[in-house]
Amino acid sequence: MNSSNFILKGGRVIDPARGIDRVMDIGVADGIITAPEAVGNPEIIDVSGLVVTPGLIDLHVHLRQPGNTAAETIATGTMAAAAGGFTAIVAMPNTTPAADTPGAIEYLRQTAARQGVVRVLPCGCLTRNRAGKEMAGIGGLHSAGVVALSDDGGCIQDHALMRHVAEYAHSFGLPILDHCEDAFLAANGVMHEGEWSVLLGMNGIASASEELMVARDIILSRLTGARIHVQHVSARESVELIRQARRQGLPVTGEATPHHIALTDECIKTYDTNYKMNPPLRSEADRQALIAGLADGTITVIATDHAPHTATAKLVEFDDAPFGIIGLETALPITLTLLVHSGILSLPDLIAKFTTGPAEVLGLDHCDLAEGHPADITVFDPDCAYEIDPSTFHSKARNTPFGGMKVRGRVRRTIVGGRTVYRYPEQAS
Amino acid sequence: MEFRWHRKDLLSLYDLSREEIEYILDTAEEFKKVSERNVKKVPALRGKTVVNFFVEPSTRTRISFELAEQRLSADIINVAVDASSLKKGETLLDTVRNIEARQVDLLVMRHRATGAQNFIAQNVRCGVINAGDGAHSHPTQALLDIFTIRQRKGRVAGLNVTIVGDILHSRVARSNIWGLLKLGARVTLAGPATLVPREFEKIGVRVCHNLRDALRAADVVNLLRIQHERQTAGFFPSVNEYARFFGLNQETFQYLRPDALVMHPGPINRDVELDSAVADGPNSVILEQVTNGLAVRMAVLFLVAGCGNK
Amino acid sequence: MTEQKQLFDAAAIAAAIARMADAIAAEFHPDSGNGEFALIGIYKQGVPLAERLLEAVAERNGGCRPELAKLDISMYRDDVGLRSGLPLIRETVIPFNMENKRVILVDDVLSSGRSIRAALDAVTDYGRPALIRLAVLVDRGMPEYPIRADYVGLRVDVPADRKIRVDFKENDGIDAIREVSWQRDAVPQNTD
Numbered sequence: 001m002n003s004s005n006f007i008l009k010g011g012r013v014i015d016p017a018r019g020i021d022r023v024m025d026i027g028v029a030d031g032i033i034t035a036p037e038a039v040g041n042p043e044i045i046d047v048s049g050l051v052v053t054p055g056l057i058d059l060h061v062h063l064r065q066p067g068n069t070a071a072e073t074i075a076t077g078t079m080a081a082a083a084g085g086f087t088a089i090v091a092m093p094n095t096t097p098a099a100d101t102p103g104a105i106e107y108l109r110q111t112a113a114r115q116g117v118v119r120v121l122p123c124g125c126l127t128r129n130r131a132g133k134e135m136a137g138i139g140g141l142h143s144a145g146v147v148a149l150s151d152d153g154g155c156i157q158d159h160a161l162m163r164h165v166a167e168y169a170h171s172f173g174l175p176i177l178d179h180c181e182d183a184f185l186a187a188n189g190v191m192h193e194g195e196w197s198v199l200l201g202m203n204g205i206a207s208a209s210e211e212l213m214v215a216r217d218i219i220l221s222r223l224t225g226a227r228i229h230v231q232h233v234s235a236r237e238s239v240e241l242i243r244q245a246r247r248q249g250l251p252v253t254g255e256a257t258p259h260h261i262a263l264t265d266e267c268i269k270t271y272d273t274n275y276k277m278n279p280p281l282r283s284e285a286d287r288q289a290l291i292a293g294l295a296d297g298t299i300t301v302i303a304t305d306h307a308p309h310t311a312t313a314k315l316v317e318f319d320d321a322p323f324g325i326i327g328l329e330t331a332l333p334i335t336l337t338l339l340v341h342s343g344i345l346s347l348p349d350l351i352a353k354f355t356t357g358p359a360e361v362l363g364l365d366h367c368d369l370a371e372g373h374p375a376d377i378t379v380f381d382p383d384c385a386y387e388i389d390p391s392t393f394h395s396k397a398r399n400t401p402f403g404g405m406k407v408r409g410r411v412r413r414t415i416v417g418g419r420t421v422y423r424y425p426e427q428a429s
Numbered sequence: 430m431e432f433r434w435h436r437k438d439l440l441s442l443y444d445l446s447r448e449e450i451e452y453i454l455d456t457a458e459e460f461k462k463v464s465e466r467n468v469k470k471v472p473a474l475r476g477k478t479v480v481n482f483f484v485e486p487s488t489r490t491r492i493s494f495e496l497a498e499q500r501l502s503a504d505i506i507n508v509a510v511d512a513s514s515l516k517k518g519e520t521l522l523d524t525v526r527n528i529e530a531r532q533v534d535l536l537v538m539r540h541r542a543t544g545a546q547n548f549i550a551q552n553v554r555c556g557v558i559n560a561g562d563g564a565h566s567h568p569t570q571a572l573l574d575i576f577t578i579r580q581r582k583g584r585v586a587g588l589n590v591t592i593v594g595d596i597l598h599s600r601v602a603r604s605n606i607w608g609l610l611k612l613g614a615r616v617t618l619a620g621p622a623t624l625v626p627r628e629f630e631k632i633g634v635r636v637c638h639n640l641r642d643a644l645r646a647a648d649v650v651n652l653l654r655i656q657h658e659r660q661t662a663g664f665f666p667s668v669n670e671y672a673r674f675f676g677l678n679q680e681t682f683q684y685l686r687p688d689a690l691v692m693h694p695g696p697i698n699r700d701v702e703l704d705s706a707v708a709d710g711p712n713s714v715i716l717e718q719v720t721n722g723l724a725v726r727m728a729v730l731f732l733v734a735g736c737g738n739k
Numbered sequence: 740m741t742e743q744k745q746l747f748d749a750a751a752i753a754a755a756i757a758r759m760a761d762a763i764a765a766e767f768h769p770d771s772g773n774g775e776f777a778l779i780g781i782y783k784q785g786v787p788l789a790e791r792l793l794e795a796v797a798e799r800n801g802g803c804r805p806e807l808a809k810l811d812i813s814m815y816r817d818d819v820g821l822r823s824g825l826p827l828i829r830e831t832v833i834p835f836n837m838e839n840k841r842v843i844l845v846d847d848v849l850s851s852g853r854s855i856r857a858a859l860d861a862v863t864d865y866g867r868p869a870l871i872r873l874a875v876l877v878d879r880g881m882p883e884y885p886i887r888a889d890y891v892g893l894r895v896d897v898p899a900d901r902k903i904r905v906d907f908k909e910n911d912g913i914d915a916i917r918e919v920s921w922q923r924d925a926v927p928q929n930t931d
Contacts, residue, residue: 198628199443201564201603202543271544316520317542319563433824452827459811459828468864471814501814731814735825 004418005029007036010048011379016352017054017359017368026052028375031418035371047379050412053351054368055087055118055376057358058328059177059255060152060231060303063089063120065111067096072308072396074108077328078117080306080395082422084328085411086354087376088119089306090177090362093130094153100125100136102144109145117421118414119376121147121362123177126165132156135165142172147362150177152231153278155213157183162216166226175227175361180213180238181205181279190319192234192265192280200269202318205280207235214238218245221252229361230254232305234279236289243298253361255301256290258327258334263287263401273314273321274401277307295344300357302350304331308397329393330402336382336409347382379413386410434732438550438557441566442607450611453728454576460731461724463500473731474503477534482508482525483560484540489695490560490570493719494537497726503734506533521545522552529553535734538562556733564598569729570694571604573722575612577714578649580721581690586613591643593675594653594702595624595664601694602653606634619643620675623664640675644684651692652677652702668701678704682712690714742920743904746895749914752876755892756788759874760795762890763843767796769803776841777806778874781858782829784847785810787909788876792845808833808842815857837866843890847905849875852884877903877916 008026015021027036036042058081064072072080074091081089091108093099099108105122112120124141128134130151138149149169155178156162169176186209191197193204210233217228218241233239233254245252259277264284267275275281293299307324314321332354339345345353359367366373390403414422432448442450463471479498483491491507498505508528519527525536535556538546543563550557561567579585590609596602596618606629609616616634618625619642630636637643644650655671665671672678677691682704685691691703691713699705708715747755767776778796780789786809797804811829844858855873862868874890879897895903897918906915 195628195631198597198626199603199632200543201566201598201600271547312520315522317540317545317548319542319545431826433826435824456828459814459830462831463814466865471864472860473814473816475817732825 004031005039005041006043006045007039008045008047008052008377008379010046011050011052013052013369014348014351015054015369016348016356018370020369021348026369026377028377028415028418031375033369033371033373033375047412049381050379051347051382052369053378053380054355055414055416056085056332056354056378057364057367058086058089058304058306058331058354059229059301059358059361060257061089061091061306061328062094062308062324063091064308065095066107070396071310071313073115074111074120075115075117076394076396077306077308078112078115078120079422080326080328080393082117082414082416083394083411084330085332085378085380085414086118086328087378087414087416088121089328090121090123090148092150092152093123093125098125098130099123100128100130100141102137102140105141105144105146118416123148123150125149126151126156126169126176127161130154132158132161135161135168138165138168138174139172142174146174147364148175148177148229150179150231152177152179155179155181155183159216159220163220163224166220166228167224170224170226173363175229175363177229177231177361178213178217179231180210180217182209182212185209185212189280190276191268192282194265194283196265196268202268205278207237207282207286210235210279211237211241214241218242218250218252221245221250222248225251227251227361229301232257232260232279232303233290233293233299234260234282234286236286239289239293239298243293243296246298253301253357254293254299255303256294256299257303257305258331259325259401260287260290261294261302262334262338267401268318271318272401273316273318274325274399276318276321276323277305277325278323291339291344294339294353300353301361302331302335302353303358304328306395308395309399311398314399325399325401326393326395326397327400329395330388330400330407332380332411333388333407333409334402334405337407340382341408375415375418377413377415378411379415380409380411382409384408384410435736437733437736439568439729439733440547440550440557440559442568442571442604442611443566445611447611450572450575450608453572453725453732454579456732457572457576457721457724457728460727461721463727464720464723470500470502472502474498474501474734477503477734478506478532479503479535479537479730480506480508480528480533481560482528482536482538484510484521484538484545485561486510487539487561489719490539493722494560494726494730497723497730500723501727501730503535503730522549525549525553529555535730556736558729558733561600564600565603567600567604569722569726570601571608572729573718573725574605574651574692574694575608576721576725577692577718578690581714581717582648585609588614588648589617589646590614590649590651591617591619591647592651592653593619593640593643593677595655595659596620596629596653597624597626598656598659599653605651606632610634617643617647621665621671624659640677640681641684644677644681647685647689649690649692650677650685651694653694654696655698655702672701676700676702676704677707679706682707685712688712692718694718744918745915746903746918747893747916751893752914752916755876756791756795759876759890759892760792760799763792763874764796764799767800767805767841769800773841774800774803776843777808777835779808779810779833779842779844779858779862781844781846781854782809782811783910784905784907785845787907788847789845790909792874806835808835810858810861812854812857812861815861817853817857833865837862837868839867839869841870842868843872843874845874847875848877848879848903849873849886849888849891850879850881850903852882852886855886856884876905879903
């Protein structure tokens, strides 16, 4: 199954970076994409009827190792990524301890090399222990190999500190992935502040808490030239702010999660803690604005914010439950179903949100299927209809609200560096 | 086909139909008479075990439930927050399942978290009666308020009911709103914009930030207790200023209809949200609310227990 | 499967009520010194029966009318939690002092005796009557409790898995007594 030389034959190749969308064969030799005729002694893999794309990238994954390996590990998280069609994932630094030192990054890189299934791209903290008080050793983190910086889960409230962090990170060419949230406006909140929080009597998180910080980041990006990427955009006005910033040519990008594309705050009337995440599910108007932002190119990335929690942690009162849901194994089928099959995005446009979009944020080259580049490839069936069944997940966690959802689109093969790390149907090896 | 009660839990008036709410009120009429007899006890819940599980301090509601349970001949266990093992790090669900394992029939539960009772009811077999969850729901309080209105006014439909105060943090307000709307009353919410969100207008109630406007034409005014900690949290500048602009006093009382009912779920902050003279005046039905609370809780216990835990 | 069989029609019911009224009127005749008494109809079908008995007794005793009470026994039943749906509690009306009163409980069918036990508990919670008698339209002769009726309109013998259903014009638009099969999920107010 891991033959190093093979040809993916007869698939619809979608390669957004090179503007390709046509049926063609892709050859792989020694882990490198190679002209099919130059592949020696190839295994022929028939992928007719399937879509072949550059390996998908998830900018936003919580692997929980070290610190909470009951919820997820590098091994299980990367296997979940492979099953979801992702060949590279950015590991958020809010582990315990936080990834704010070169040593922590080294641990992640070594463990991922030994136990990981897909490429794990480390992300370092902006501030020490993500406390928002003192700048982390950004230069050292850069040397240790981080691809980006983030205090995800938290947001630097001190604007002067954020300005300095942005300037400093910019001098190392590192993008900032910011969790935009004003802590005062969001204090004690457990769901979107709106009609449903008012009816249910839950503490709300106002959209303004996100919008204010998105505006702040845009202003600081203009001031400092720093590349700032807004994580998990959830509010209508945030989309508009990013749209204006991009029109002005600022290096500002934004990502949407599948759950903010799929769900709204009304879901919380069931008190199911699998609808509790931060930023919260917002109103239908926000959801539509997010979809419009994806359609017009304002939002260039879809990222999962894969946030595993144990069943025990989630089986509590809504107020007391931790924020977050898993997403790696549902992202592609859900976005195919809601965005492509519904006619909002073309298939190549959706693939771009998972490939060139995130690659641009990180400044990665060769996120394509060009000859000579590493063979990171995703093969999926865009039409296969089924119900999401969390019991089949490879993640250690099951905290998803999407169980039972009818979707169309299934990952068939994930290839990292020429090696098939996942295929469906799964076979005993 | 005659209507019959089928619920094993009472969690929120939002869940109930108009028919079900009226059914509880009608049942309460009969239980009110039990408390007026010499023998103030019936054997309706003989052999049933009811646990009063209060994970938030409460005196009034707990006493009312306890007396209601005694008058129905149930066996009662009180689990107060300090005595419970929640402080030992046990999860709420484990604590409740531990209680239920003692063959308990009914759980009367109060909790600080919105939806905690819904969460528990989904995970246990015994019936669950919500005695207040977070800022969400306090169905028996609203039922006793509506029962009092119905007894005094002979109807609920078409009445103008004004609720004044900290609507944002009030489970009493939310339950009253649902109950009153379902029975056809016109509801006005009044108070400063920090405490009375406009979003309520989406469900067909009137939101008013001027007390005088809210009191005009009101058949019933229900004052909510103002919590002093809201001042610290910056929702209004001072209790004095709140009393001046949003308290019902002898001056603002003049805007009410002469036969208007003055209600308060208690405990009253005298001369803050409600002037003493008005609280003790002829329009006040505050003590009747307490009396009726007993009848309403007997009815709810009887109905929910009557449906059994199959 | 609601296979049913009519046992008695309106005329048979009228005759039975007349027989019961004869017995009651004789015992509680104004001249007997026992003239003051009350009929207590047990909801649901005991109430119209008590009302008819009252008229019939008054007719026999020169217009001398007994008092009438209506009793709901829902709060006194011993099967709380065993039923799948609860019917509404009806208004108990007792317009007299129960203390030292002579009363006749009136119900449509005497079956297990459980309803009557509940009614006895209910009545005694209102006071201590001097005398309690029991009048039923139908006695099916299978009491599970040591309870017997003093005035019986009709006696029937039907298998234990069948149920006697009494309809009265006042509630149901027709006078009839039928034998029907049990429907466990729709247990009415008075099952015996």
